[in-house]
Amino acid sequence: xxxxKAGQVAVVTGGATGIGLALxxxxxxxxxxxVIADVNVTALHNAVERLTRGGATVIGVPTDxxxxxxxxxxxxxxxxxxxxxxxxxxxxGIYDDPEPAWKVDxxxxxxxxEINFWGxxxxxxxxxxxxxxxxxxxxxxxxxxxxxxxxxxxxDYVTSKHGLVSMAETLRADLxxxxxxxxxxxxxxxxxxxxxxxERALDMLTTTGDSDRRARxxxxxxxxxxxxxxxxxxxxxxxxxxxxxxxxxxPGSRERFLKRIQPILDSWNPC
Numbered sequence: 001x002x003x004x005k006a007g008q009v010a011v012v013t014g015g016a017t018g019i020g021l022a023l024x025x026x027x028x029x030x031x032x033x034x035v036i037a038d039v040n041v042t043a044l045h046n047a048v049e050r051l052t053r054g055g056a057t058v059i060g061v062p063t064d065x066x067x068x069x070x071x072x073x074x075x076x077x078x079x080x081x082x083x084x085x086x087x088x089x090x091x092x093g094i095y096d097d098p099e100p101a102w103k104v105d106x107x108x109x110x111x112x113x114e115i116n117f118w119g120x121x122x123x124x125x126x127x128x129x130x131x132x133x134x135x136x137x138x139x140x141x142x143x144x145x146x147x148x149x150x151x152x153x154x155x156d157y158v159t160s161k162h163g164l165v166s167m168a169e170t171l172r173a174d175l176x177x178x179x180x181x182x183x184x185x186x187x188x189x190x191x192x193x194x195x196x197x198x199e200r201a202l203d204m205l206t207t208t209g210d211s212d213r214r215a216r217x218x219x220x221x222x223x224x225x226x227x228x229x230x231x232x233x234x235x236x237x238x239x240x241x242x243x244x245x246x247x248x249x250x251p252g253s254r255e256r257f258l259k260r261i262q263p264i265l266d267s268w269n270p271c
Contacts, residue, residue: 002087002138002184002240006031009082011074011127013065013119014092016043019142019193022229023089026237028056035078035085037063037092065092065119066111075126084134087240088127090120090164091142098153109156116160117167124171131183138184138240141168145191145253149260165189172245186239191250192226225251 010027014020016038027034028051038044041062048060059081063074078085093116096108120141131137146154147161165187172185227250239247248254 002243004030004032004087004237004241008032008086009035009078009084010087010089011035011037011078011085012089012091013037013063013074013123015089016040016047016060019190019229019232020089020091021047022233023091023236024051024058025230026233027087028054028058030237032087033057033082034059035074035081036060037065037074039064039092065122066114068122071119071122071126075130079130085127085130086136087138087140088123089140089142089236090123091140092116092119093142093160095154095157099155100153101155104156112156113160116157117163120164120167124167128171128175128183132178132180135180136182138186139168139171140186140188140236140240141165142236143168143187143189145189145248145250145256147187148189148248148253148257169245184240184243186236186244186247188232188236188239188247188249189253190227190232190248191253191256193232194226194228 004027010023010032012020012023012027012034015024015034015036017040020036020038024034024036024047034051034056036044036047036058038047038060039062044060044062048058051058059077061074061077064070075085094112096112099108124139127137128139131139141164143164144157144161146158147163147165150158168185168187175181175183175185232249235247235249238244248257
């Protein structure tokens with residue numbers, strides 16, 4: 001079991017706003033020292049200033065997670081500042097306007113994957129060896145219910161989140177095979193969250209297409225169940241401390257997943 005306690009070090013990518021900032025706040029309330037990584041330098045400065053005034057021990061590291069060297073620099077600066085890292089949160093991500101799958105531009109695919117998927121890959125490759133060397137550590141991938149179901153009009157986003165889920169599942173298996181069971185892995189899969197990005201997604205989803213068609217195969221979020229960022233962050237930290245592989249904190253998520261998986265179960269026809 002991973003016990004989060006004062007003095008430990010958490011690194012949060014995309015940590016200056018939204019869900020990432022809620023995670024930073026939650027770690028700080030537990031007395032952890034926090035490295036906030038974000039590409040938005042102004043938001044990063046504001047977050048560090050506010051938390052420092054509140055008595056938290058935080059530093060900000062401008063980081064573009066789509067750049068492998070920037071993520072390597074994040075690791076080096078984190079260790080230089082605090083001596084070690086105990087938790088890595090791969091949280092940075094973006095969401096684009098709805099577009100039919102066959103119309104999504106290849107450059108949009110690349111840009112989104114560089115941040116949502118490759119940023120987490122770089123985080124895993126830079127920080128997991130450090131955790132293995134230490135013999136302890138925990139990695140959290142901020143995925144989405146879009147990684148366990150689908151949202152029409154968001155093929156690139158959905159595919160990236162499925163990738164984050166599969167990556168974390170395989171990482172868990174590989175750590176077990178390597179005898180590194182003490183290193184924890186958690187995948188967080190919320191539905192809508194009340195952040196600027198979440199509100200924008202909600203506005204787009206509620207004005208796009210037909211609701212009955214959106215609801216097929218369990219697709220699309222339940223608009224009546226919107227999490228507050230603090231509640232999500234607290235659920236994520238409980239997941240870390242309980243060494244849970246999956247955290248699905250949104251009410252109604254189970255039904256959404258079952259609607260997605262049921263056609264697969266119904267089609268099962270072993271030779």
